[in-house]
Amino acid sequence: MEINGLPAHPLIIHVAVVLIPIAAGLSAFYAVVPRWRWYTRWPMVGFSAGALAAVMFAYFSGKDFLESRPELEPIIQPHQERAQILFWLTIVFMGVVLISAFALGGPSAMASGRGARGRHAPLIEWTLMVMLVIFAVALILMTFQTGDAGARLVWG
Template sequence: MLEVFGLPAHILFLHAAVVLAPIAALLGIAYAVRPVWRKVLEWPAVIVTFIATISTLLTASAGEALEHAMPRNELIHEHAEQGDLMKLAALIFTVALYVTIALYGPWFSAKLSFLAKLQEMRWLGVLFQVLTVITGLFVIYQVVVTGHTGAQAAWSDWRSS
């Protein structure tokens, strides 16, 4: 099990994921639905989403190690399942947002001229805008659900002590 300063790394990593994943989702949703904001949001959305996704993957990896180091517990198992779903949600959101940015982003459009053919297919852009919004909302939901199951697992017996 990976430890940082004597604590399981999962407990430390999760703070970045819990804060940054919803921020990334909100940036992505705003990017997808507000074309006038795209120039301002393009790079913050790319950077925050990248960091949020990496921190989510690190949190999940450290959580899996922590799960295997602990005695079998149904609440921990439920939290691990929600963490796996969170990982998947973060990855799908990242792909959807990055494709949306590649299709609409002012900087990316200017630098990646080979995207012109794809940009002509309006339906593709709309599809990825919708996917970005749906997966962004799901990321926010999944952060809450995963955090709730984790809190239940960690604090379910606090009154019996």
């Protein structure tokens, strides 16, 4: 796949590189600052969905690029392995984000009473909060490692 005569993969990955840290940052913020959950819920879901789409598009454009240049497969192997981990990590991250968006409580404009909160069992809330933060950090680290492996292929 090409865009204006250039391989699409190096162009597409920049969308993922921008959206992943935003999605990860919003999800970590959503997890640790309960009083802002009402305002950060949908931006977190939106940026996470955008990051997932960008990673999927980058992953499949990378596979397409490799099919067009099979002689590069031995040197691309480390980047390809990290990209596969990032691909699945992003899918799982999106699942955790969706579950957290609906299961984590916080102040709500729809809850009646002053300071009212939607709540679930503390074990569920703490588990989801920890998972959001862990997956956010893992996603940023894996993005960095995958990008570093790809950059080393191009720039040596």
